[in-house]
Amino acid sequence: MDSFSLPPDSLFLGFDCSTQSLKATVLDSGLNVVKSEQIRFDSDLPHYNTKDGVFRDPSNNGRIVSPTLMWVEALDLVLERLSKLSLDFGKIAAVSGSGQQHGSVYWKKGSSTILSSLDPKRALVDQFGNAFSVKESPIWMDSSTTVQCGEIEDAVGGALELSRITGSRAHERYAGPQIRKIFQTQPEVYHDTERISVISTFMASLFIGSYACIDQTDGAGMNLMDIKQRVWSRIALEATAPGLEEKLGKLAPAHAIAGHIAPYYVKRLAPYSHNPFI
Numbered sequence: 001m002d003s004f005s006l007p008p009d010s011l012f013l014g015f016d017c018s019t020q021s022l023k024a025t026v027l028d029s030g031l032n033v034v035k036s037e038q039i040r041f042d043s044d045l046p047h048y049n050t051k052d053g054v055f056r057d058p059s060n061n062g063r064i065v066s067p068t069l070m071w072v073e074a075l076d077l078v079l080e081r082l083s084k085l086s087l088d089f090g091k092i093a094a095v096s097g098s099g100q101q102h103g104s105v106y107w108k109k110g111s112s113t114i115l116s117s118l119d120p121k122r123a124l125v126d127q128f129g130n131a132f133s134v135k136e137s138p139i140w141m142d143s144s145t146t147v148q149c150g151e152i153e154d155a156v157g158g159a160l161e162l163s164r165i166t167g168s169r170a171h172e173r174y175a176g177p178q179i180r181k182i183f184q185t186q187p188e189v190y191h192d193t194e195r196i197s198v199i200s201t202f203m204a205s206l207f208i209g210s211y212a213c214i215d216q217t218d219g220a221g222m223n224l225m226d227i228k229q230r231v232w233s234r235i236a237l238e239a240t241a242p243g244l245e246e247k248l249g250k251l252a253p254a255h256a257i258a259g260h261i262a263p264y265y266v267k268r269l270a271p272y273s274h275n276p277f278i
Helices: 068-084 111-116 146-156 159-166 175-185 187-191 199-208 234-240 244-248 263-268
Strands: 011-017 021-028 033-040 064-067 092-099 104-108 136-138 193-198
Touching (some): 011 068, 011 199, 021 068, 033 068, 064 068, 104 111, 104 136, 104 175, 104 199, 111 193, 146 159, 146 175, 175 187, 175 234, 193 199, 193 244
Parallel strands (some): 011 092
Antiparallel strands (some): 011 021, 021 033
8 A cells, every 4th residue: 555545544563672572562643652562571471481581591601592482472462462452453554663683583494484374373472383493592692602703803804804894893792603603503503594584584574474684784783794885795604604695685775664464464363453454
């Protein structure tokens, strides 16, 4: 539907997947908050046993991760709560969101099929239990990749050269060093991974039912993108892990539309849609 011909009562749904919670806010065309819900990971999803939304690994110095499936279940729960607030999902004209930067998600081979064939009669969490090659996602707090940072810098010609290419020297919390650590310490996991997402594009992928492109603003915080050309840096990719470009997919401008909402949500939320656009 043309954005200039949207009904005046159109609604806009935004998400923020942060370290400790998933928040959903619904705005009207005047930017007034219509509905809002928040899932606090520790208290609302206690069975994941997180503290402040994360696991701190005492046996692996600096390793801090979050259970990937927890974010999926949080999405189930926040949509359920919004439906109980009598939100008319049929009036939602656009969905957007943000996610904590730098964390990485590892999709298992075959997961694209899961994404594209979701069953609207089942919750998301029941369908993604086997979708990830590693169950816990390293996040922005992770500082266990000091060795990998040094190796990446050495491979490209030093910290200054990596900064010239990617905008910064290697940082432990960045996805590039996280990926290299997975490749080195769990090569079978890396081999079994068909796509690597950052957290924002992971959430977008859930919504569109296919792998969303990493946008250039997230790419600039991975130690992997040529910030001048806004494309993946060949030398940085090779310094990180083999065959990495295929696993990352294409970059997209920050303003690009990720895709159309997956049929799963249209069908699953149909009982709460009184004036559907579709």
